[in-house]
Amino acid sequence: MLEFIKQxxxxxxxxxxxxxxxxxxxxxxxxxxxxxxxxxxxxxACMPANIPFFKYDWKKEVWNLFFVAGxxxxxxxxxxLLANPDPVIVHPNLSAEMEGYGIxxxxxxxxxxxxxxxxxxxxxxxxxxxxxxxxxxFGTRYAGGCTSGHAIMGLxxxxxxxxxxxxxxxxxxxxxxxxxxxxxLKM
Amino acid sequence: MAETNIINTDTQEKTKVKEQVNTDYEVRxxxxxxxxxxxxxxxxxxxxxxxxxxxxxxxxxxKSEVISWFRIQEMFxxxxxxxxxxxGSAVVVGxxxxxxxxxxxLKSIEGENIKLEPKKFNKGQIYGGLIFGxxxxxxxxxxxxxxxxxxxxxxxxxxxLLSAIAGTWVYGKFRSKLPV
Numbered sequence: 001m002l003e004f005i006k007q008x009x010x011x012x013x014x015x016x017x018x019x020x021x022x023x024x025x026x027x028x029x030x031x032x033x034x035x036x037x038x039x040x041x042x043x044x045a046c047m048p049a050n051i052p053f054f055k056y057d058w059k060k061e062v063w064n065l066f067f068v069a070g071x072x073x074x075x076x077x078x079x080x081l082l083a084n085p086d087p088v089i090v091h092p093n094l095s096a097e098m099e100g101y102g103i104x105x106x107x108x109x110x111x112x113x114x115x116x117x118x119x120x121x122x123x124x125x126x127x128x129x130x131x132x133x134x135x136x137x138f139g140t141r142y143a144g145g146c147t148s149g150h151a152i153m154g155l156x157x158x159x160x161x162x163x164x165x166x167x168x169x170x171x172x173x174x175x176x177x178x179x180x181x182x183x184x185l186k187m
Numbered sequence: 188m189a190e191t192n193i194i195n196t197d198t199q200e201k202t203k204v205k206e207q208v209n210t211d212y213e214v215r216x217x218x219x220x221x222x223x224x225x226x227x228x229x230x231x232x233x234x235x236x237x238x239x240x241x242x243x244x245x246x247x248x249x250k251s252e253v254i255s256w257f258r259i260q261e262m263f264x265x266x267x268x269x270x271x272x273x274x275g276s277a278v279v280v281g282x283x284x285x286x287x288x289x290x291x292x293l294k295s296i297e298g299e300n301i302k303l304e305p306k307k308f309n310k311g312q313i314y315g316g317l318i319f320g321x322x323x324x325x326x327x328x329x330x331x332x333x334x335x336x337x338x339x340x341x342x343x344x345x346x347x348l349l350s351a352i353a354g355t356w357v358y359g360k361f362r363s364k365l366p367v
Contacts, residue, residue, distance in 0.1 A: 011272030014251030019280025034221020070241020075338020135322025137354025142315025149220025156281030172320015177263030
């Protein structure tokens, strides 16, 4: 059983389980699934700076902070107790492309050739970790949600604005991955 | 045409009135998909169940490899079906669940009617969506996976998370000047 769990889970197992998070949170206590708002609650709790957007009682959304704290613990458990020891297997075209940028290490969840403390001192690492993170935080709030809030929760509730948002997420991703990222990776 | 204008002004005025009221709930739900719709005042200990839900969610994110930077790159290069399968089947299961919850008017385990508010369209979903998409392909992570990656011991992702929080803060600071 444990051996079975330790393998990477196929999409038809993981996807439905992620989908069940939607009814789970609704049934547990009337909470709409989403994660990016936690970033806003941190702003509201730590540095509201008299900005109207952060002037609300964040304690009423504290469930969301418990949820993301759980995700950190879940990541720890999955990686340390249920981990698959083999490197990530990727599409041959991708590994060929990545080799050109000096990315050859497929051990671990994130490529250490890009995302690591020493890489933070390089221009590429700085742009990708700090710049990328900034775009994620700014964009999700501007859009009013991220993959969980719009793509999963919003679409589950048949909200067409969430479909617009999801299409824009994908469009932005395609533009970056295919047209801009090659230049960043060459830095 | 004239009629549409009248309707538009009418809605604008309604929005103005709403802004003046500006209850805490309205600020909290503004530009947020994930919201606490519960009106119950629950003790902090009752929040632990959401922590448990988060733990399960985090395990799924890691075990399905959706928090892998490489999986996201494959998705945006159409080299793998994996991510499409995960998100697609999650949406289908979510849709069926929400449909059943509405159909049978299910209550939460705390006895409340389950509330789902419709989402209003604004251009932020386009501009913000595109900006987030750009960031997603760089970091290979949306906000959920950022937390899960940190849990796996990738401590440097704390920097990315702090930068994302900074991005959210800057949005909040300048939101009145941004087109919506």
